[in-house]
Amino acid sequence: MTASGAGRRRRTVICALPLLGFVMAGALAPVIAPYDPIANDLMASLARPSVEHLLGTDQLGRDQLSRLLYGAQASLILAAAVLAVSVTVGVVIGAAGGFLGGWPDRVALWLMDVTLTLPSLIVALAILGVRGHGSANLVLALSLTGWPPFARLARGRFVSLRRSAYFDALQVLGASRFRILFQHALPALAAPVLVYASIEIGFIVLSLAFLSFLGLGIPPPEPEWGQMLIDARPYLDSALWLALPPGLAIAAVVLASNLLAEQFATDDLPLVRLGLPRRRARMNGSTAGPYRVEELAVAFAGRKVVDGIGYRVAPGRALAIVGESGSGKTLSTLAPLGLVDATAQVSGRAVLGQVDLLGGGPAIREAVRGRRVGVVLQDARGALNPVRTVGALLDDAVRHAGGVPRGLERARSLELLTMAGLPEPESQVYAYPHSLSGGMCQRVMIALALAGEPEILIADEPTSALDVTTQAQIHALLADLRESTGMGLILISHDIAAAARIADDIAVCYAGRIVENGPAADVVSRPDHPYTRGLLDAVPSPMAVPGTRFRTLPPAEPARRKVGACAFAPRCARAAKRCHVEEPPLEPVAPGHTSACWVRPTVARPIGDEGA
Amino acid sequence: MLELTAVRVAFPIAGRLVPVVRDVDLSVRPGELLALVGESGCGKSTIARTVVRLERPIAGTVSLDGADVHALRGDALRAYRQAVQMVFQDPFQSLSPRQTVARALAEPLHIHRIGSWAARRRRVAELLELVELDPGLAGRRPRELSGGQRQRVAIARALAVRPRLLICDEPVTALDAPVQATVLNLIRDLVDRLGLGCLFIAHDLAVVRQLADRVAVMYRGRIVESAPTLRLMDAARHPYTQALLAAVPRLDADPSPAPTLRGEMPGPLASIDGCAFNPRCPQAFDRCEAERPQMIVGPCPDESVACHRQNQELA
Numbered sequence A: 001m002t003a004s005g006a007g008r009r010r011r012t013v014i015c016a017l018p019l020l021g022f023v024m025a026g027a028l029a030p031v032i033a034p035y036d037p038i039a040n041d042l043m044a045s046l047a048r049p050s051v052e053h054l055l056g057t058d059q060l061g062r063d064q065l066s067r068l069l070y071g072a073q074a075s076l077i078l079a080a081a082v083l084a085v086s087v088t089v090g091v092v093i094g095a096a097g098g099f100l101g102g103w104p105d106r107v108a109l110w111l112m113d114v115t116l117t118l119p120s121l122i123v124a125l126a127i128l129g130v131r132g133h134g135s136a137n138l139v140l141a142l143s144l145t146g147w148p149p150f151a152r153l154a155r156g157r158f159v160s161l162r163r164s165a166y167f168d169a170l171q172v173l174g175a176s177r178f179r180i181l182f183q184h185a186l187p188a189l190a191a192p193v194l195v196y197a198s199i200e201i202g203f204i205v206l207s208l209a210f211l212s213f214l215g216l217g218i219p220p221p222e223p224e225w226g227q228m229l230i231d232a233r234p235y236l237d238s239a240l241w242l243a244l245p246p247g248l249a250i251a252a253v254v255l256a257s258n259l260l261a262e263q264f265a266t267d268d269l270p271l272v273r274l275g276l277p278r279r280r281a282r283m284n285g286s287t288a289g290p291y292r293v294e295e296l297a298v299a300f301a302g303r304k305v306v307d308g309i310g311y312r313v314a315p316g317r318a319l320a321i322v323g324e325s326g327s328g329k330t331l332s333t334l335a336p337l338g339l340v341d342a343t344a345q346v347s348g349r350a351v352l353g354q355v356d357l358l359g360g361g362p363a364i365r366e367a368v369r370g371r372r373v374g375v376v377l378q379d380a381r382g383a384l385n386p387v388r389t390v391g392a393l394l395d396d397a398v399r400h401a402g403g404v405p406r407g408l409e410r411a412r413s414l415e416l417l418t419m420a421g422l423p424e425p426e427s428q429v430y431a432y433p434h435s436l437s438g439g440m441c442q443r444v445m446i447a448l449a450l451a452g453e454p455e456i457l458i459a460d461e462p463t464s465a466l467d468v469t470t471q472a473q474i475h476a477l478l479a480d481l482r483e484s485t486g487m488g489l490i491l492i493s494h495d496i497a498a499a500a501r502i503a504d505d506i507a508v509c510y511a512g513r514i515v516e517n518g519p520a521a522d523v524v525s526r527p528d529h530p531y532t533r534g535l536l537d538a539v540p541s542p543m544a545v546p547g548t549r550f551r552t553l554p555p556a557e558p559a560r561r562k563v564g565a566c567a568f569a570p571r572c573a574r575a576a577k578r579c580h581v582e583e584p585p586l587e588p589v590a591p592g593h594t595s596a597c598w599v600r601p602t603v604a605r606p607i608g609d610e611g612a
Numbered sequence B: 001m002l003e004l005t006a007v008r009v010a011f012p013i014a015g016r017l018v019p020v021v022r023d024v025d026l027s028v029r030p031g032e033l034l035a036l037v038g039e040s041g042c043g044k045s046t047i048a049r050t051v052v053r054l055e056r057p058i059a060g061t062v063s064l065d066g067a068d069v070h071a072l073r074g075d076a077l078r079a080y081r082q083a084v085q086m087v088f089q090d091p092f093q094s095l096s097p098r099q100t101v102a103r104a105l106a107e108p109l110h111i112h113r114i115g116s117w118a119a120r121r122r123r124v125a126e127l128l129e130l131v132e133l134d135p136g137l138a139g140r141r142p143r144e145l146s147g148g149q150r151q152r153v154a155i156a157r158a159l160a161v162r163p164r165l166l167i168c169d170e171p172v173t174a175l176d177a178p179v180q181a182t183v184l185n186l187i188r189d190l191v192d193r194l195g196l197g198c199l200f201i202a203h204d205l206a207v208v209r210q211l212a213d214r215v216a217v218m219y220r221g222r223i224v225e226s227a228p229t230l231r232l233m234d235a236a237r238h239p240y241t242q243a244l245l246a247a248v249p250r251l252d253a254d255p256s257p258a259p260t261l262r263g264e265m266p267g268p269l270a271s272i273d274g275c276a277f278n279p280r281c282p283q284a285f286d287r288c289e290a291e292r293p294q295m296i297v298g299p300c301p302d303e304s305v306a307c308h309r310q311n312q313e314l315a
């Protein structure tokens, strides 16, 4: 759900294109090359590019395009051989270490470390010097230092597999190590190895060209890009077309695979998702009024997943948005902040003070994130940058929020951590997130969100991953903070009982719409909508007779939602004929309490009344 | 059937062996659903993992029908692997992302070489029906399923080899509230219908009342109270059990978010004298810091509690 997600995918594809071209050229060379790449034709020597010879000919009259294509083939074959050897050796060593652990792992790690310290080209030169030219020696020379990245990859995957619930499950089922290895572990390695191999191609192509340049590569007259460059050297002034294509080809392949590597390496840390603002621009007009979201719609590829949602939160009030996962709770709160996938089409209004967050470009939304609106996510540990201390994270947030003189950030950070109830903040600022419990991570996350003194705090399932006792503590903290700071609180939850505990109002979300909205006490004690009733019924009752079944809703319908019908109709015990042909609007059922249902629980409504 | 006697499990933490499960006694009878409840990190999952031999105790024994589980070899071990199965917390992690539902369900049959190809196919269909899944889902992969459906698949996979004892480690914690109820109903039904013993691990007491026959509450590696469900829910004796009960959000009560318990459970490295709960206990008195309370059985034979206050009253 990062804003850069789609762009990143696009960049990855663009980077992969030259590599794909290279592989295609190499594989199809015999089919598409117009001439024999080693057939001399001295009559046509050094011909300029023309219709017969698209890239011209060299000093021996050989067609350059054909040589370029066959050169790709030669590089491709060698690269494939080098990769085959490197991958096999690497995966065997890495997998053995990762899978077995203990001393085999230590040996594997030692081998990797030692090999990684060797300068690969010098090793290659030494080997070719001792053993002479030839394709086999080239492959040996380049694989000898090429395997460690694959070993690392395999080891990493196997170590995490060994620690996964999935591995445990297989063991409990009684699967043998052999079975786990060949049926499960190795096949899972295929995709990452393939990705990494595509990255390695660039290095191999460059190394081959370099070795050819030194006269240690594929012996002439076989076409090879590095060799073509050497051959072109005497003619740089008179026949530039000789040097350009192989040079560009090498550059393109190397550049593409390096960029690809970068694409895969950039770890978009979820902190970016919190949208700590990059630009400093205090917005004016922060007069405290309600935060109003109206007619909000979010669609992906034309499919509406949030459809006309509206809610309002006054300062110091708490609204809970309740519903099952996928109902649109998260999107309807994060979309107005621009914290959605770039492919999302968002429309509607989200008015904070005098500003409509959806009334202009991304800068408006960026300016409020982390300052006027704070966000707390469910997976606090995952959202905290693991390589920074709690103090450093807080200092950053304080700096971004602005308003605190340089050098005094730490004091403010300590204040925020104290507000969030982190015990012993003076020593905890030196802790890394992984050393904190889930509850403490959530407190750090809350402190971060408070840095901008937000008018609105959005907490998306802040306690779903926590113990009940910790949940109760975090709920109490949020309630306290709302009271002491006067900020509005939006709590997202799948648990209506937890929501009722801190919210003033509850909005129930179903299939991208709000189906019931009202004061928490009303909604819980006098629910109108059948879905709300279902949610309430599913709460385990402290009075229940032991051994009785839990009350449940019928399962969700996987079928596409029918336009012009109540989305809940397929699961609704109360559904009438009208429900399948007309969508119910939100209508008042009590003061401040609205519900979108055609059939009232007690008093039946006349069909076709004027309400719609 | 399952009997844990003075089981102690330790992990190397910060260079030394630190016990995280301390002298636990526990038993599950056939057809009984025992709930083991406590905060995360208290050692519940370690107990479950020890029972299925993913961990080894450093003292004490786990036995099934009298046989020491950690001494099993060869055919006896094979038989044990069929008799005892486990459902993990997060079905998304315990299922292979690349396996279809049908393949995941057939996997245990392959592993134990049960049945012919046709028999396996029949069994897969049977299992889907058993966990109330649409047979049309057989060709789906986990990412194409909802959380509840995934957990049903994980349950079906555990039942494929017809175990007698099912270990469930927080099987609904990763699911939405309304979906939790449906999966819990399923588990209770299966336990009753197939006559399974079940060790059900949960971090809160909300669901336990309707689900469990007996409850054991655990704090920092030790069982602190155990009793039949109703007795425990309606008249909790250990202050920690009382705090857990009070932490459950209730719809009927005054919706005040006051936390019932201060602070967090100290990690396994902290050393606490006397009762492990005393730093957080609202009822602690001087004896609690000086001496660890012993587990006292009574007044009924299947009730026990480890708290000085209770022992005083009983004495």
Ligand SMILES: Nc1ncnc2c1ncn2[C@@H]1O[C@H](COP(=O)(O)OP(=O)(O)O)[C@@H](O)[C@H]1O
Pocket: A001, A300, A305, A323, A324, A325, A326, A327, A328, A329, A330, A331, A332, A341
């Ligand atoms: N990047 C995305 N691309 C396509 N669909 C998405 C994307 N993000 C969310 N959705 C869909 O939007 C719906 C609502 O999502 P969300 O707001 O996360 O629900 P909730 O918070 O209730 O779990 C779901 O059906 C989800 O699959």
Ligand code: SF4
Pocket: A529, A530, A531, A566, A567, A568, A569, A570, A572, A573, A574, A575, A576, A579, A584, A596, A597, A598, A599
């Ligand atoms: S409108 Fe009809 S189908 Fe929809 S919730 Fe109301 S009764 Fe059920």
Ligand code: SF4
Pocket: B238, B239, B240, B275, B276, B277, B278, B279, B281, B282, B283, B284, B285, B288, B293, B306, B307, B308, B309, B310
């Ligand atoms: S022994 Fe003391 S500290 Fe421990 S639970 Fe009982 S009263 Fe509390």
Ligand SMILES: [Mg+2]
Pocket: A325, A326, A329, A330, A461
């Ligand atoms: Mg969500």
